[in-house]
Each structure stands twice: as structure tokens, then as C-alpha cells.
Amino acid sequence: MLSDKVLLIDDEVEFIETLAERLRARGLEIDVATDGEQGIERAKAKSYDAIILDFAMPGMDGIETLKGLLAQNPAVQVMLLTGQATIQTAAKATKLGAVDVLEKPTDVETLMEKIHEARERHVALKTQQSQEQVEDILRRRGW
Amino acid sequence: MSEARVDRIGQESLAFMGKIMAGQSHEVTNVLNIINELSGLQQDVLLSADHENPARLSKLREICGKIQSQVARGEKIVRNMNLFAHSADTPLAVFDVKGLIGRIVFLAERWARLRRVELTAKLPDETTALANCPLGLQHAIFVCIEAALLSASDKRRITVGYALVDGGAEIGIESADPMLRNPEVDTRLSVLPLIISELGGTLRALDDGEESHRLAFFIPRNRGGISSDDSGRIQGV
Numbered sequence: 001m002l003s004d005k006v007l008l009i010d011d012e013v014e015f016i017e018t019l020a021e022r023l024r025a026r027g028l029e030i031d032v033a034t035d036g037e038q039g040i041e042r043a044k045a046k047s048y049d050a051i052i053l054d055f056a057m058p059g060m061d062g063i064e065t066l067k068g069l070l071a072q073n074p075a076v077q078v079m080l081l082t083g084q085a086t087i088q089t090a091a092k093a094t095k096l097g098a099v100d101v102l103e104k105p106t107d108v109e110t111l112m113e114k115i116h117e118a119r120e121r122h123v124a125l126k127t128q129q130s131q132e133q134v135e136d137i138l139r140r141r142g143w
Numbered sequence: 144m145s146e147a148r149v150d151r152i153g154q155e156s157l158a159f160m161g162k163i164m165a166g167q168s169h170e171v172t173n174v175l176n177i178i179n180e181l182s183g184l185q186q187d188v189l190l191s192a193d194h195e196n197p198a199r200l201s202k203l204r205e206i207c208g209k210i211q212s213q214v215a216r217g218e219k220i221v222r223n224m225n226l227f228a229h230s231a232d233t234p235l236a237v238f239d240v241k242g243l244i245g246r247i248v249f250l251a252e253r254w255a256r257l258r259r260v261e262l263t264a265k266l267p268d269e270t271t272a273l274a275n276c277p278l279g280l281q282h283a284i285f286v287c288i289e290a291a292l293l294s295a296s297d298k299r300r301i302t303v304g305y306a307l308v309d310g311g312a313e314i315g316i317e318s319a320d321p322m323l324r325n326p327e328v329d330t331r332l333s334v335l336p337l338i339i340s341e342l343g344g345t346l347r348a349l350d351d352g353e354e355s356h357r358l359a360f361f362i363p364r365n366r367g368g369i370s371s372d373d374s375g376r377i378q379g380v
Contacts, residue, residue: 013207014174014209015173015177018183021184022180056257083169084169105179111296125178
């Protein structure tokens, strides 16, 4: 079975590296980025089942990064993981298309569940997109 | 002093304190989040089999070292927050200006980091006692730092320092980029003359034209009936 591919974006290097190590030990394929621009570049080069994103970061903040990620790929499953979530931030992120807003500290097993859920949604969306593309091709060929 | 002016300074001081305390509490939360993950990793290593493996013992030692360094980071934040909070105890006190500038620069580093700017304090070796309003002085410096940050481009440097001059100290905030004069910067700076006037000081460099790289102001050594020789009331030294 293929492992879930996850991108972590957070400027706290020690936090992100430790979380990455714990998730890798649970069988996930983890990449890290320490700012929004780097995260968007990584997501451009590789398809992730889930992206976990911090809110307050140097340069592009979490909301700007979320917008950039979704503009690049509307099917991407982005979760905000932040120690600074307010109801307004959570509402804004969800409205923009974040699939979840989690508050730090989050138990690693809860995070694993959220990642698996995101992967299922991601696979379902990709399947639906592929089906629509096939149907479109068939329709254009008059079949 | 007019009532409106007192209200404006009071509101701005409260907002300044709230901003610093909220920012620093986020910094403490970051430290606790890292410690939480490190202790989780420690638990993962301990729960795994093969306890006698030297590599696992070395990993546990590495985690302990990281936890200790995060605790030291957290202690430094809390110590500076505590000294900052106590600077509002009395409107006038004798304080060490070098320590005070070092502290407000440390507290402002979060905002500099978020704008990817290097903020440093360039301070002389010897300490100097001033008798003035410690909260007001930190507020004035923070306003200058905020204005400089709004003007700074990516990965540039801002330096805060002071020099002893006749009758007091001149505080200077220098930026690699010229201070912008736009509505956002002007709004931030609009409170500065009020605060400096409350400190009994004067603005020295603000209106040097479009290409000014420096904000500076003078504050007197002794303000409001207490003297910097009154060492029994020194704060935060």
C-alpha cells in the first residue's frame, strides 16, 4: 500500500522537524517547508494527499499560502494547524477552502486520522476529476 | 494636558501592552508546542522495542537536550515579559537604559521575524541609569521599530542604539532602507510626538526628507522630580 504523502508548512523548524519525524515513524511520507512560498513550490512539484499549514509565518501568512495552494490546485486538502486560531481565522480559512482548522497542540493520533480522512477525500476528488475528463473526451469525440 | 491627549496616550499605551503581551504569549505557546512534540517523540522512542539499542539511547539524549534548550528559550521570554509588565508599575522610575533597550528589542523580534527583518540592539558596554517613564520609553522605541519594519524590505537590518548626550540620552533607530512616508507609517508615527513629549524629550530626526534612514529622539536623564542617582528605585537591572 502506498503511504500518505503529506507536506508540513511551518516556520518553527524544531516543531516541524519533530512532528515530521513522528509522522514518518507512523509510515507517512513527509516533506517540510519553512515558509509559504517554499510550500507552494513544493506543492507545485509534487502531489500531496494533505497539506498541514501554520497560520503566523514570515512572508506569506497561512491565509495567503492557503489561497496560493488552492489557486494552484483546487483539489488540494489543506488543514490549518495553529496555536493562534481565532474563530474569525478559522471561519475565514474554512470559507476559503481549508478542510480543517486544528489547534496546537494536537495529539499525533488525531492528526493521523485527519490525514487519512484528507487522503480519502483527495482520492475521491481525483477519481471524480479523472472520470469527468474521460467523459469530456468521450463527449467531444461523439461517443 | 488636554483630556483628549491623555485619552489618546492611555489608549495607545494599553494597545501597546496588549500587543506585546499577546505576541509574547504566542512565542511561549510555540515553545510549549515544541516541547509537547519532543516529549511525544520521546514517548515514541521509549514505547518502541529494543531498549538496549545505543542508537535509541543517543536519540533520547538528543531529545532531552532539545527540551532543555526550549525550556531556556521559554524562560527568557517569560523573564522579559515579566520585566516588561513590571515597567508599568509606576509612571516614573530609575531604570537601566541599556537593559530596557535590549528588552524591547528582544520583545519586538517576533514582528521583525514575521517581516523577515534582522533586528539588533547596538549597545555600549557600560550601563546608564535614567529617571523617566520606562513604559513610555519602550512604547516610543517600539513605535519607531514598527515604522521602520513597515518601511523595510526583505532580509534587511534594523538597529536600535543609544548615545549619552548632554542632559540625557539620544535613542536612535536605524534602518538599511529609508523610512517610508505613507498613510500606514504616518499613522503609526502620529503618536510618537505625544509619547516623547510625555517623556520630556524631543524628536531629533524624523522629518529629514524622503531618504531618512534614521528615527531618533532625545530623553532627559531626570524627569518629574526623581533623579537617576536614586538607585534604590532602579527597575529591571
